Amino acid sequence: MRVAALWFPDWPIQAAHLTGNDPLWVLAIVESQRIRTCSSSARGRGVSRGMRIRQAKAVCPELVLLDHDPDRDARVFESIIAALDELAALVEVLRPGLVIVDIRAAGKFHGSEDAAVELLIDAVSHHGVYACVGVADEIPTALIAARTGIGKVVPEGCSAEFLAEQPLALLTAEVSLHCEPEVVANLQQLGISTLGELAALSVTAVATRFGCAGLACHRIARAEQHRRVASRSPDLELRVSVTPEDPIDRVDAAAFVARHLAALLHTRLEEAGLNCVRLRIHVKLAEDKGVERIWRTTGVLSESATADRVRWQLDSWLTLGGIGPILALTLDPLETVIPEHAGQLWRAGEAGDAALADTAIGRAQSLLGVEAVLQPRLAGGRGVVERIDFLAYGADNQSGEPAAEGVKLVPGRVPSPLPARLGPGYSHPAARVRLLDAAGDDVSVQAEALLSAFPHTLRWGRERFQVTGWAGPWPVDLSWWALESSRVARLQVVGQSALESHPRAWLLIWIGGGTSWRVEAIYD
Incomplete structure (x- = not known):
């Protein structure tokens, strides 16, 4: 097989020009307040991908900003694909701005491989856009060849020699290669800088250290044939x-x-x-x-x-x-x-689990609903339960700043480290405990936010613990502006049972208007 990859550099910029934006503009596509893609003229003025909008406008005041619009990019790209369809029978889209063609079949029809490549480039140029072409024996090699400057035709059977000289960073330059940036970064930290050095490693060593994600990079570096253009259809009826x-x-x-x-x-x-x-x-x-x-x-x-x-x-x-x-x-x-991790979600010490988890969670959300799968995040609260908030998995934090940054500003918060386990719940009878002083009287919190006496004994059901240490209380006046406001206080307590060889620790909460303490959380 011979594959031609047509890569359209900065395709969102080219698509924006085709939809009426002046090609002379210094243009950038933005997403989440950062530069996603920019034109060559913008790069020449100091703008780079990933830069914040404010910084980009500071270095280039004449920069014109457009919102990221994947629908527009795909819609405009359709006319390019239609033109390529007139020249080649097997054209497949990897993403808007990148296609692959079975150039051997096209070469047989048009007389030679070189003639077919020239016709493809002419068809693209006729629409006022430009593309880099890479030709090789394998799809990943063709993609890498297309991204080496102006493109390259790798002679048949010479993929390994071509890849050996390419920098390792090219694996993450093209998202369609699906190489995990973390794996590539770890390889670079180990001193591997080229694909040839990666290919020289043994399969066992790569699989042991980096798992399936590392093997995917290793197969690309070794120019192993993975899939073909227009592969055989599955036997099952899945349409x-x-x-x-x-x-x-x-x-x-x-x-x-x-x-x-x-x-x-x-x-x-x-x-x-x-x-x-x-x-x-x-x-x-x-x-x-x-x-x-x-x-x-x-x-x-x-x-x-x-x-x-x-x-x-x-x-x-x-x-x-x-x-x-x-x-x-x-x-x-x-x-x-067949999924490489069939039946397994997380496997210790193996890369690629995050992407696998995303796939599983996305499937669960499609079956149960987006709000059925939640992820925790730190929130600005005082107690343990208040410090954790839940959002739908994949939802953005709309506050603009990380919630954890606001925790330090909340007065009356419980200091770290936080307990590992929550208690039965405020209203559950099993959460009630008695905190006693040396005389056997109940310890409460006074109006001055001080304990009425030093804690001596903690009684939880039939168990009795001698208090060996305590910290607090941390008082909070809840809804002080309302007619029915309530005061609570939290206390960290360490106790030792006569029947146990190790101490225990709890986070207790006292609710004003009585002497009742409850276990809010437990330290492990």
Whole structure:
């Protein structure tokens, strides 16, 4: 196999120019208050990727900012793909701004490989955009060849020699290679700077230290053939289709159908124990006509990634393609793989678990709802329960600043370290304890936020502990502005039972208006 990869540098910038923005502008695409992509003229003035907007405007006041719009990038890219379809039969999209072509098949049709490459470049130039072309025997090698400056044609059988001289950082320069930045950074810290040095390592050493994520990088460095363009379709019938009651002629309706069909497809894939890496999107039009497009990824297409690609494609066809109403939509997984971590979510000491966990959590959210899977974060509170907040997994912190930064500013907070376990709950009878002084009287918190006596004994049910240390109290006047305000105080207590050889520690909470203490949390 011979593969040609066409990489469109700074594609969001080129797409913005094609949609009417002046090419003479010093342009940058922003996302989350940072520079995501910038034009070459902006880079020449000191703007770089990842820079904050305020810093970028300081070094380049004439910088024009546009919001990141993946829908626009995919919609504009469709016209480029259509032009390439006229020249090659097997064109697959990895992402907006990057496609691969079976250049051997195209070369047989057009006379030679070089002639086919020239025709592809001419077709791209005709649309007013530019691309770098890399040709090699394997898909990853072709992607790396395309990103080496102006592109490169690697002679047949010479992939290993070409890759040996390439810097290791190229593995993370292209996201479609799906190489984990953390693994690449660890390899660089070990002194490995080129792909040739990585390929020289033994498979056992890489697998032992870096797991499957390291092996993926190692296979690329060794130029091992992983998958082919237009691979054999799976034997199972996994395609899913939908025929809406009313023809689809609006983008919002297409987005809804895309999400529904993606969920249905991944349900079938889950039942079969497979992941999709190559997807065909086919729509049926009036008069028995139809159009289709193939999307490929070197990683695994998640449910959300599948829905995004289907939505982008339908948006392109409806907005720019002028194809008319869509009568039916079909998703056909042309290539599937068995998950490398089948049946396992986290494995100690192995890289790639974070991406695997994201896939599993994304599937759980699609089945149960976004709010059904929560992740903890530090919040600005005083007690243990108040210091932890829960958000839907993947949701952004909308406060603008990390919540943990505000914890230090809260008066009356319990100092670190925090307890490891929560108690039964304030209202649960099992949480009630008695704190006694040496005379056997109950210890309470006075109006001056002082203890009425020194703690001597803690009684929890039938157990009795002699207090060997304590700290506090930390008083809090809750809702002091209301008519029915309440005062609470927290106390750290260490006690020793006569029947045990080791002490215990608790965080107690006292609620004003009585002498009752409750166990809020337990130190381990």
